[in-house]
Amino acid sequence: VQLQASGGGLVQAGGSLRLSCAASGHSFNRYEIAWFRQAPGKERELVAAINRGGSTWYTDSVKGRFTTSRDNARKTVYLQMNSLKPEDTAVYYCAAKSVILTARLPQGEYDYWGQGTQVTVSS
Numbered sequence: 001v002q003l004q005a006s007g008g009g010l011v012q013a014g015g016s017l018r019l020s021c022a023a024s025g026h027s028f029n030r031y032e033i034a035w036f037r038q039a040p041g042k043e044r045e046l047v048a049a050i051n052r053g054g055s056t057w058y059t060d061s062v063k064g065r066f067t068t069s070r071d072n073a074r075k076t077v078y079l080q081m082n083s084l085k086p087e088d089t090a091v092y093y094c095a096a097k098s099v100i101l102t103a104r105l106p107q108g109e110y111d112y113w114g115q116g117t118q119v120t121v122s123s
Contacts (some may be wrong), residue, residue, distance in 0.1 A: 001025035002028035003114030005094045010120045011084055019079040021094030021114055033077040033101045033108055035068060037090035037119075047092070048079060052099060056105045062088075084121045091116035 007019040021033060034049040048068040049057045056068050067080045077094060095110035 001096055001112050003094050003112055005114040007116045008117030008119045013086055013121055013123050015084050016082045017037045019092055021077040023075040029072045030098050031096040034095045034106055034110055035079050036093045039090040052101055055105055086121045086123045089121050090108040091118050
């Protein structure tokens, strides 16, 4: 599967952005899709994930602010980011792994990656 992330940009603190991760290829509905971010000088961080069944996982720092969802018909996963903070500034990536229905969430390791999209939150 090939992934393409989009939707990043510059936004003021408190604002919102919606990222999209569009996939090509077959059997999109078999994949867990994850969102990572990497800020300058920091390690890559897993932010959110959504499994085949639509269950979701979030890292603590974004709970209540970020929501991930999927549209299997469009082969697209979204990351709605609200109440953005300057510390959310990073390059955001989506990643995928084919999983079984009962797989744990998140997998943590992924086989396919999209290019990043820059999110910048000004104070």
